[in-house]
Amino acid sequence: MTKPVLVLGAGPAGLAAAHALASVGQPVVLVDKESKLGGAPIISGYAKLVPSGEWARDAIGGMVRRVEENSLVSIRMNARVEAFEGEPGNFKARLSDGSSVEAGAAILCTGFTHFDSVNKPEWGFGTFPDVVTTTQVEQMISSGRGVRCPSDGRKPQRVAILLCVGSRDRQIGREWCSKICCTVSCNIAMEIREELPDCHVYIYYMDIRTYGLNETYYWKSQEEFKVKYIKARIAEVTSDGQKLIVKGEDTLVKRPITIPFDMVVHAIGMDPNVENKSLAQVFGVNLQEHGHIARGSYGASGQTSRAGVFVAGAATGPETIDDSIAQGNAAAMAAYALANRKDAVAA
Numbered sequence: 001m002t003k004p005v006l007v008l009g010a011g012p013a014g015l016a017a018a019h020a021l022a023s024v025g026q027p028v029v030l031v032d033k034e035s036k037l038g039g040a041p042i043i044s045g046y047a048k049l050v051p052s053g054e055w056a057r058d059a060i061g062g063m064v065r066r067v068e069e070n071s072l073v074s075i076r077m078n079a080r081v082e083a084f085e086g087e088p089g090n091f092k093a094r095l096s097d098g099s100s101v102e103a104g105a106a107i108l109c110t111g112f113t114h115f116d117s118v119n120k121p122e123w124g125f126g127t128f129p130d131v132v133t134t135t136q137v138e139q140m141i142s143s144g145r146g147v148r149c150p151s152d153g154r155k156p157q158r159v160a161i162l163l164c165v166g167s168r169d170r171q172i173g174r175e176w177c178s179k180i181c182c183t184v185s186c187n188i189a190m191e192i193r194e195e196l197p198d199c200h201v202y203i204y205y206m207d208i209r210t211y212g213l214n215e216t217y218y219w220k221s222q223e224e225f226k227v228k229y230i231k232a233r234i235a236e237v238t239s240d241g242q243k244l245i246v247k248g249e250d251t252l253v254k255r256p257i258t259i260p261f262d263m264v265v266h267a268i269g270m271d272p273n274v275e276n277k278s279l280a281q282v283f284g285v286n287l288q289e290h291g292h293i294a295r296g297s298y299g300a301s302g303q304t305s306r307a308g309v310f311v312a313g314a315a316t317g318p319e320t321i322d323d324s325i326a327q328g329n330a331a332a333m334a335a336y337a338l339a340n341r342k343d344a345v346a347a
């Protein structure tokens with residue numbers, strides 16, 4: 001019988017890959033370091049997803065259940081891979097829980113790490129409690145608590161959302177665009193306005209990248225929800241003791257701005273997984289220049305630099321959920337073809 005395919009990481013990409021493999025009869029061992037499945041949308045408690053509008057717990061929760069209920073998928077939680085040896089069709093992985101797994105191929109779906117806003121100290125995170133991240137606002141909404149100032153629990157009357165925090169910032173070594181944070185921010189702005197109709201919400205941007213059909217979020221947020229957009233360079237976020245003060249330059253009219261707010265939200269980007277160096281060592285794969293797991297050319301879906309080891313989703317760079325799922329499915333197809341080749345040697 002064919003050896004299972006090892007899928008590492010049970011976020012949207014890994015869940016899609018595991019389900020695709022199991023649905024064509026291929027056994028899977030799905031390993032995740034966390035104690036629950038679902039990746040960032042579940043572990044970080046996202047609220048309603050873009051562009052589907054579905055709650056993360058329903059949409060991604062459904063993907064989790066589909067995999068949990070499939071007898072061809074063996075799930076190992078709270079586990080990492082410590083060693084991975086062998087060749088296509090005949091790999092052996094040693095897990096941190098002491099067990100070992102024989103596998104015909106592996107798919108790395110190990111995702112990303114949220115940018116830590118303390119790396120942008122001039123924008124006030126970690127200094128002022130009412131400077132928060134999009135992830136924190138997602139959690140306020142998904143928990144049902146509503147959007148409140150962490151310092152004293154009051155409803156904010158003025159909220160600023162700062163885009164590109166930890167993305168498109170060469171000064172701190174992050175020149176990539178994180179792709180999804182513009183649309184997520186438009187959505188969060190509308191959710192705040194819906195819950196708190198008296199609250200004024202401003203989005204400070206360099207460029208708006210609500211690409212493709214996501215442009216709807218940009219227009220709807222302005223026309224229906226009266227969210228205000230200001231093209232600006234933000235210099236710093238300080239406090240006058242009462243309010244947070246956002247300082248910078250309005251780059252359209254080329255004038256300095258100093259504006260008070262109750263809450264400032266950092267639209268944080270997607271860093272490479274902090275574990276990528278050790279993952280690259282264990283699996284013998286190359287990283288690309290920014291530290292994401294490097295993909296081969298177009299020919300083989302998700303092929304890494306090591307034959308028989310594939311990669312999908314945000315492990316390869318900032319990706320949306322839709323694209324992570326598509327890549328998970330494509331890598332599953334490539335891994336299946338390889339694991340079921342009688343003379344399996346290379347992709």
Ligand SMILES: Cc1cc2nc3c(=O)[nH]c(=O)nc-3n(C[C@H](O)[C@H](O)[C@H](O)COP(=O)(O)OP(=O)(O)OC[C@H]3O[C@@H](n4cnc5c(N)ncnc54)[C@H](O)[C@@H]3O)c2cc1C
Pocket residue numbers: 008009010011012013014031032033034037038039040041046048049050051079080081109110111112114134135138180184268269270273275279312313314315319320321322324
């Ligand atoms: C604030 C915010 C909001 C977002 N909202 C949306 C949205 O509404 N719509 C959208 O399309 N996208 C959204 N995204 C992007 C979305 O989070 C990603 O597209 C998606 O999570 C990528 O899925 P993934 O499976 O590739 O990675 P992840 O979701 O990061 O999952 C990776 C999995 O691998 C596991 N893992 C990591 N390292 C190891 C290891 N060494 N060993 C074992 N397991 C490991 C993790 O525990 C995790 O379960 C948002 C991003 C941010 C930052």
Ligand code: SF4
Pocket residue numbers: 163164165167168176177178179180181182183207208209267269
């Ligand atoms: S998607 Fe928008 S907020 Fe995110 S990095 Fe790109 S331009 Fe900045």
